[in-house]
Amino acid sequence: MSEEKEKTKEDFEPKIVGFLCNWCSYAGADLAGTSRIQYPPNIRVIRVMCSGAVDSVYVNRALLEGADAVFIGGCHPGDCHYLNGNYKARRKMVLLKNILTTLGMEPERIWVRWISASEGQKFADTVKEIVDETKKLGPNPMKEKWNI
Amino acid sequence: MIYGLKIENDVPKTVNNFLKQLLESGKVEAVLAMQETPSGRSAFPTMISDPDKLDTNVFAPLLPVSTGAMVSRLTKVKGSKKPLAVVLRACELRALTELLKLKQADLENIVLIGVDCLGTFPMKIYSNYPGDEDPTEVVLKGEGEEDMRTACLNCKDPVPETADLIIGIFGTDTGKSILLDTRTEKGQELINDMGLSEFGNEKDREKAVLDIRNKRDEARKAFMEEHSDIIGVEKLLEFFDTCVNCHNCMKACPICYCRECLFESDVFDVEASKYMAKAKSKGAYKTPTDSLLFHITRFNHMILSCVECGLCEQACPSDIPLMDIITAIAENAQAEFEYLPGRDPEEEMPMVVYREDEFQDVGEG
Ligand code: SF4
Ligand code: SF4
Ligand code: SF4
Ligand code: FES
Numbered sequence: 001m002s003e004e005k006e007k008t009k010e011d012f013e014p015k016i017v018g019f020l021c022n023w024c025s026y027a028g029a030d031l032a033g034t035s036r037i038q039y040p041p042n043i044r045v046i047r048v049m050c051s052g053a054v055d056s057v058y059v060n061r062a063l064l065e066g067a068d069a070v071f072i073g074g075c076h077p078g079d080c081h082y083l084n085g086n087y088k089a090r091r092k093m094v095l096l097k098n099i100l101t102t103l104g105m106e107p108e109r110i111w112v113r114w115i116s117a118s119e120g121q122k123f124a125d126t127v128k129e130i131v132d133e134t135k136k137l138g139p140n141p142m143k144e145k146w147n148i
Numbered sequence: 149m150i151y152g153l154k155i156e157n158d159v160p161k162t163v164n165n166f167l168k169q170l171l172e173s174g175k176v177e178a179v180l181a182m183q184e185t186p187s188g189r190s191a192f193p194t195m196i197s198d199p200d201k202l203d204t205n206v207f208a209p210l211l212p213v214s215t216g217a218m219v220s221r222l223t224k225v226k227g228s229k230k231p232l233a234v235v236l237r238a239c240e241l242r243a244l245t246e247l248l249k250l251k252q253a254d255l256e257n258i259v260l261i262g263v264d265c266l267g268t269f270p271m272k273i274y275s276n277y278p279g280d281e282d283p284t285e286v287v288l289k290g291e292g293e294e295d296m297r298t299a300c301l302n303c304k305d306p307v308p309e310t311a312d313l314i315i316g317i318f319g320t321d322t323g324k325s326i327l328l329d330t331r332t333e334k335g336q337e338l339i340n341d342m343g344l345s346e347f348g349n350e351k352d353r354e355k356a357v358l359d360i361r362n363k364r365d366e367a368r369k370a371f372m373e374e375h376s377d378i379i380g381v382e383k384l385l386e387f388f389d390t391c392v393n394c395h396n397c398m399k400a401c402p403i404c405y406c407r408e409c410l411f412e413s414d415v416f417d418v419e420a421s422k423y424m425a426k427a428k429s430k431g432a433y434k435t436p437t438d439s440l441l442f443h444i445t446r447f448n449h450m451i452l453s454c455v456e457c458g459l460c461e462q463a464c465p466s467d468i469p470l471m472d473i474i475t476a477i478a479e480n481a482q483a484e485f486e487y488l489p490g491r492d493p494e495e496e497m498p499m500v501v502y503r504e505d506e507f508q509d510v511g512e513g
Contacts, residue, residue, distance in 0.1 A: 055445075055448075056444075056445055056448035056449075057410065057441070057445045057448075060441055060444050060445050060448070061438075061441055064438075064440055064441050064444075065426075065429075066429070066430070074511070077504060077511070078504070084502060086511075087502035087503075087504065088499070088502055090502070090506075090507050090510050090511060091485075091498060091499060091502055091507070092448075092499065093510060094484060094507050094510060095448060095451075095452070095481060095484070095485075095498075095499070096448055098480055098481050098484045099444065099447050099448060099451065099477055099480075099481055100444075101480070102379075102473075102476050102477050102480045102481075103379055103380075103384055103444070103473070103477070104379030104380040104381075104383075104384075105379075105380070105381060105384070105444075112510050112511045113511055113512075113513065114511045114512070125513075126513070129513070141381055142381065143430065144430070145381065145385065145430070146430050146431060146432035146433055146434060147385060147389075147434045148385065148434070148437075148438075148439070148440045148441070
């Protein structure tokens with residue numbers, strides 16, 4: 001019985017919203033594609049000019065609309081095209097996760113990763129990791145809520 | 149330096165006379181301080197330049213708006229050309245400090261007079277205060293806690309530490325004298341020629357301040373514990389069930405600093421077909437949409453500067469006890485960044501600075 005339940009839980013295909021920095025992770029995703037590196041098709045990519053441009057409102061909105069995970073991809077620390085956008089993104093996401101933790105709202109659905117333009121394989125691996133971990137978490141309960 | 153201020157008549161009148169002296173001496177051209185409205189049902193920060201119209205009650209236990217936000221309104225276009233004394237409570241001063249960091253206020257020619265805060269009543273209670281008693285007298289006697297706003301009972305610090313001059317109540321015998329604690333040169337200049345004598349009971353003062361802080365601290369901890377069960381999406385949705393998305397909480401908040409709030413703009417406006425798609429994806433969709441999005445995002449934008457004044461809660465038409473969740477959110481978020489809003493005007497806001505060697509686990513697999 002519990003085994004069956006477990007199965008349906010992990011059986012779903014998570015929807016992941018990815019905010020990827022134009023200068024690194026987005027290009028990394030591109031490279032993964034052109035190099036024919038396989039990765040799960042669960043991610044919907046939104047290109048942003050810098051990870052520092054990702055306000056919490058975008059992440060919250062995706063989660064409240066039912067995205068099973070949100071992925072913020074930025075340049076490695078020190079490599080931000082705008083010098084410090086990723087350091088600020090890091091603080092913003094720490095704050096967001098802190099608030100969601102206090103509220104008991106599954107901060108583990110938010111992923112931050114630094115992936116450069118040449119790291120196609122890392123991009124593919126990251127998406128796979130997010131999909132696997134999100135399957136363990138199960139679907140975002142928000143999806144069922146009509147009253148948010 | 150701490151001086152005694154002898155009581156004439158009663159405490160509010162004594163302070164009113166003190167302010168009058170400042171006006172008449174020409175040291176300031178106007179005073180911004182709490183003054184009761186003619187009906188007596190309310191009191192507001194009032195800018196007074198005519199000594200004859202000065203009828204303040206800086207201890208009126210009411211927080212209709214934050215004086216910090218009012219100073220911002222008065223000075224954000226251009227600072228004051230003439231000297232102005234602003235009298236404000238601790239949470240109002242903390243809000244002002246945060247607004248200064250945001251460059252939304254200007255202290256040019258302004259001297260800040262802080263008052264010890266005994267706590268305040270909700271507007272609804274203050275304006276129809278039961279019985280014949282005067283609410284100010286009630287709090288000056290150290291009573292009335294059962295009616296006080298939760299924000300006040302849980303106050304992080306009711307002493308306005310960073311003011312130029314503090315009008316102190318804690319540790320004084322309000323039948324005889326209260327105290328004036330000058331914290332800066334600006335504050336000292338105000339009273340230099342008043343011939344005041346030393347307060348002399350510094351020990352009593354220290355102890356009383358410590359006591360009230362401990363009391364509020366303990367209340368705060370118990371309060372957070374009591375409400376620690378409002379977690380998880382179910383509970384949160386239930387908590388906000390009666391929210392009509394009016395945004396009053398944001399408008400009343402002294403810290404919600406945006407010239408135009410994102411949620412009052414048209415960025416979320418989309419064509420009908422998109423709403424239809426939303427409805428279809430979930431099967432149903434409540435309107436107005438995005439209440440929870442508004443609250444969670446608002447917290448993200450301002451919680452590090454939240455001074456826990458409780459004005460949001462007071463402004464809510466649905467009586468949602470917002471502080472039940474805001475207190476813990478502020479506590480945890482501010483602890484994460486080791487930041488206390490209003491503590492130090494020189495301290496930078498966490499979201500405008502960063503360190504390369506922090507939070508290094510974020511972003512690595
Ligand atoms: S929150 Fe503190 S400073 Fe503000 S009104 Fe209440 S007791 Fe006073
Ligand atoms: S969120 Fe509420 S308690 Fe915090 S500063 Fe704004 S109005 Fe005051
Ligand atoms: S004031 Fe109350 S009803 Fe209005 S948006 Fe805020 S929580 Fe909702
Ligand atoms: S440009 Fe890539 S994170 Fe700033």
